[in-house]
Amino acid sequence: MVGLIFFAIILVFIYKYAFKKNKKPEGFEDVPFISGLPVAWAYLRQRNYDEIGDLIRNLSGGHGFYLSRFGSFIQLNIASPDYAKILLTQSEDAAPKSEQNPTSILYKFFGNGLPFSNGDKWRAHRKLATPAFNNALSPEMVGETTLDLISFIQQNLNRPIDVFEIMQRTTIEVLGKLAFGYKFGCLESEETPHIIKVYKYVISTIVSPYRRVFRWISKLPIESNKKFMNAIEEFDGFIFDIIETKRNEIKKNPYNKGHDLLTSMLELGEQEGINTDVKQLRDEMVNFFVAGHDTTSMSLSVSLYYLAKYPEMQEKARAEVINILGNFPNTLPNSDQLKELKYVSAIIKESLRIHPPVPVITFRKLKKPVKIDKYTLPINTTLLVNAWQIHHDPKYWENPKQYNPERFLNNEKRHPFAWIPFSAGPRNCIGQNFSLMEQKVIISMLLLKYNWTLPKNSINKDKLLLAPQFLLRPVDLKLIFTERIN
């Protein structure tokens, strides 16, 4: 019976998508329209993200933008650096983020943190968070966490190890210290800390392709939705406790300055008279936590994968690191040395180009008309920027499917909006510099200590398989680490 109801719902859904007239807004008759159906179908079948990217490119004919529909909403997708520049450099008030529906599954967890807020609230919190990030740029802290990663890998030498999982463990530890000076213990044993299991459960529910395509599932009074809300409550309790503890620490000892984001934001909030109520701080911490670690884990995994696939690149990167840091495993790089790691930097940039962890930059809704090329986009147009399409456009990238860090070394002139893994303009990624620093420290320390290869039977041998989620992640990516002999 349940199966039958489900089947009927799918039929209605297909009917809505396939047969509802794809009416283009006036003036956009020559813009390609991509029906949501083939893309939603590819998501549901969990096709490799590469294939979804190609599907969109084929359907849009490589046009600088295309229309698509999700449910009853028609949105404009930008797939050209010129158009991305026009949208992303609009003032915050002209092209704010689309308001989240308070009943949506996304809002329930992310709330109104920086990535989702607008107007004065966003401005006040961005003002608090920016200096907090500058204070927190500490390669030493990341280096010390990488030493814990190295101890973790030592227990798993010479056998396939899930690289995304160990990068997640590492970036969660870094994030815990960066955001609120907290040690989760993810690198102390194979056992995942309970609160991280809770977090992973919440995220896996949010990114479930079924829930993303059939949004109403999350509104049903079913057991899995209750479990989801209980998990959010438990995670919130954990964050609220941390905020409370920090506030008390600052009161007790106002001169003992911590360098974590939460402490800096509480202190600065006090100085500047900016209200930092506990719910808003909770939202910021949750967003830093989510935005800050899965993205960086993905990017690190991609770099480690290509260095395993192309051993000559691994050797070249190692030679550079040895040249700058010396041939001593467990050396912690400092900021000056990191600046000199040009090839390692190019590897990271190329990884972020070829598989941007955030392939689609989220919805904006226009508050004033914007002219793009010959089109005037009216107020209330909903837009997305498809970073993946821009990063794979042969007009801007020679051989876009080829992994080639050299393209970032030869100072070749390119469109400033052709590489936008961190978005751009006023709503760009606030953690960009931190993440780039973190990746350089981790990769250089791993290069000093280990060689790594793909297992012979790796499913990723020919190409990296990527699960199509809101944030990309590799599928079953395992690598074998062996200790280097100096």
Ligand code: HEM
């Ligand atoms: C490789 C790593 C990262 C990538 C690829 C990345 C990518 C992005 C992108 C594309 C955006 C814009 C999102 C949108 O408009 O839809 C963004 C915003 C943001 N990111 Fe990152 N990010 C990374 C690391 C981090 C880190 C380490 C943190 C914090 C610890 C962070 C915190 C944020 C926040 C708070 C925003 C919202 C900024 C605002 O709207 O003012 N990100 N990031």
